Amino acid sequence: xxxxKTSEGKIPLQIPNAGKPCxxxxxxxxxxxxxxxxxxxxxxxxxxxxxxxxLIDLHTKYKTPIVFYDQVGCGNSTRLREKDGDETFWSVDxxxxxxxxxxxxxxxxxxxxxxxxQSWGGMLGGVYAAxxxxxxxxxxxxxxxxxxxxxxxxxxxxxxxxxxxxxRDLEECHRxxxxxxxxxxxxxxxxxxxxxxxxxxxxxxxxTALWHLEEDPTVYKTMYGPSExxxxxxxxxxxxxxxxxxxxxxxxxxxxxxxxxxxxAVAPWFRHIRKVKWVVLEQSSHMAHFEERERFMQIVGxxxxxxxxx
Numbered sequence: 391x392x393x394x395k396t397s398e399g400k401i402p403l404q405i406p407n408a409g410k411p412c413x414x415x416x417x418x419x420x421x422x423x424x425x426x427x428x429x430x431x432x433x434x435x436x437x438x439x440x441x442x443x444x445l446i447d448l449h450t451k452y453k454t455p456i457v458f459y460d461q462v463g464c465g466n467s468t469r470l471r472e473k474d475g476d477e478t479f480w481s482v483d484x485x486x487x488x489x490x491x492x493x494x495x496x497x498x499x500x501x502x503x504x505x506x507x508q509s510w511g512g513m514l515g516g517v518y519a520a521x522x523x524x525x526x527x528x529x530x531x532x533x534x535x536x537x538x539x540x541x542x543x544x545x546x547x548x549x550x551x552x553x554x555x556x557x558r559d560l561e562e563c564h565r566x567x568x569x570x571x572x573x574x575x576x577x578x579x580x581x582x583x584x585x586x587x588x589x590x591x592x593x594x595x596x597x598t599a600l601w602h603l604e605e606d607p608t609v610y611k612t613m614y615g616p617s618e619x620x621x622x623x624x625x626x627x628x629x630x631x632x633x634x635x636x637x638x639x640x641x642x643x644x645x646x647x648x649x650x651x652x653x654x655a656v657a658p659w660f661r662h663i664r665k666v667k668w669v670v671l672e673q674s675s676h677m678a679h680f681e682e683r684e685r686f687m688q689i690v691g692x693x694x695x696x697x698x699x700x
Contacts, residue, residue, distance in 0.1 A: 394449065416496075428455070432511050434510050439459060462488055534659065574617075584675065630659075632662075637664070646675045
């Protein structure tokens with residue numbers, strides 16, 4: 391069996407007002423010269439790359455080169471705990487600049503590349519694609535809310551289907567801003583087991599993503615909030631669909647039937663992107679790349695496979 395080519399490293403990243411040199415950690419699976427690579431954009435913000443590692447299946451089956459990276463502020467990239475709560479520092483533009491820096495460092499702009507953004511990564515990917523970056527070929531937006539208010543509207547409907555005692559606990563904790571108690575965390579867990587990942591037990595990689603958010607919550611809490619169900623951060627009024635009509639790349643939308651990102655939060659992408667296909671995975675929630683792994687990879691692989699060898 392031929393060994394899979396892998397490489398990893400850190401990329402210098404210039405961030406105004408960071409107060410120190412910053413770096414982005416990355417890892418490449420496969421040969422970037424073989425075909426257009428797939429750059430993965432992880433969620434959170436701040437969840438790290440590990441929970442997207444099943445996407446290596448795309449290299450195994452289709453020989454697609456895969457690029458993983460940890461967005462600045464989490465994982466193996468530079469941490470900035472001193473920027474906790476600083477809404478003037480953290481921004482979507484910061485992470486777009488980081489992505490552009492990665493593309494240029496890897497030297498893949500001329501040969502072309504694809505992106506797959508999951509959850510927050512899908513939000514980021516949608517905004518990025520609308521800016522028509524040179525070299526972008528195809529876009530996969532997995533579990534991507536087009537609007538945080540629409541995401542919360544869908545979650546409110548899902549919460550009304552929870553056991554009554556769990557509903558009461560969530561309502562009470564949200565009203566009192568009680569986000570650290572065991573009662574709140576247990577109530578959130580009931581929701582997450584239905585609408586974040588329905589596998590039992592949760593895969594180690596999913597647990598690692600949640601660990602990242604607990605171990606260094608700087609980016610997540612500043613940009614999003616204390617949990618998936620209560621948004622207090624700078625993304626609280628965010629929407630990405632108003633510029634989605636600028637997306638020229640062919641786009642694939644994916645979400646799960648039981649997803650915390652309900653159809654009403656995905657639909658604006660579908661209505662505004664010109665060249666778009668939308669697939670709902672019927673047995674999945676927010677982690678279809680685990681819950682329906684084989685089908686997920688088949689859908690994504692088929693979408694990408696007409697990319698010519700370079």
